[in-house]
Amino acid sequence: MAKVDVVNLEGKKVGTVELADAVFAPEQVNEALLWEAVKHYRASLRQGTAATKTRKSVSGAGKKLWKQKGTGRARIGSVRSPLWRHGYTVHGPQPRSYDYAFPRKKLLGALRAALASKLADGKLTVVDSLELKDAKTKLYRAALDKLDVTRTALIVESGKELTKALLLGSRNLKGVELVLNNEVHPYDLLRYERAIFSKAAIEQLGETLIKTVSKRKLEKEVA
DSSP, rough: OEEEEEEEETTEEEEEEOOHHHHHHHGGGHHHHHHHHHHHHHHOOOOOOOOOTTTTTTTTOOSSSSSSSSSSSSSOOOOTTTTTOOOOOOOOOOOOOOOOOOOHHHHHHHHHHHHHHHHHTEEEEESSSOOOOSOHHHHHHHHHHTTTSSOOEEEEEEEETTTHHHHHHHHTTTTTEEETTTTOOOHHHOOOOOOOOEHHHHHHHHHHHHHHHHHHHHHHHHH
């Protein structure tokens, strides 16, 4: 098991935490699985509102403009023909959902891969507590500066430890997002440069992922 330093919001070491190899080992990094998870997440974000006018949507009478033969002109059945200006579009896009089913086991596997990748790159920081006395943005900005956060950061907190001060103090920070440990997605970990976990959040998330790994191994042994 890998040991990671636990620091406070001053950037000083206050202890260590053990992270299970079944979740955070470098061998857990699966780039193909991460790509699938990101593709699924981005597909679910698409609005799918693109639309073109079909035959029934275009204005115009259905009367035949002139007789079929004898005029010397090309035959035409309707003023709404797709060959004409202001006509309807053939096989054009219509409103749809781009979301599709993604197996939960693959999602959890991608989450393990994203966490292992962050740890291997040295971009994962564990803090003993994310709580400050005052809910002020400048105090949290100063704390992130002491944690060497120079660009973007994802702050992950446990639902039981989430405070109003953290919620209010971090919501206006540019390039910073706050999520709960049971809501974190592989896309979030890859999108932000640094991941800041509270000790409670990383331990609870690690326990959940270890249970899924153990259950999967048990199913393989039974099979």
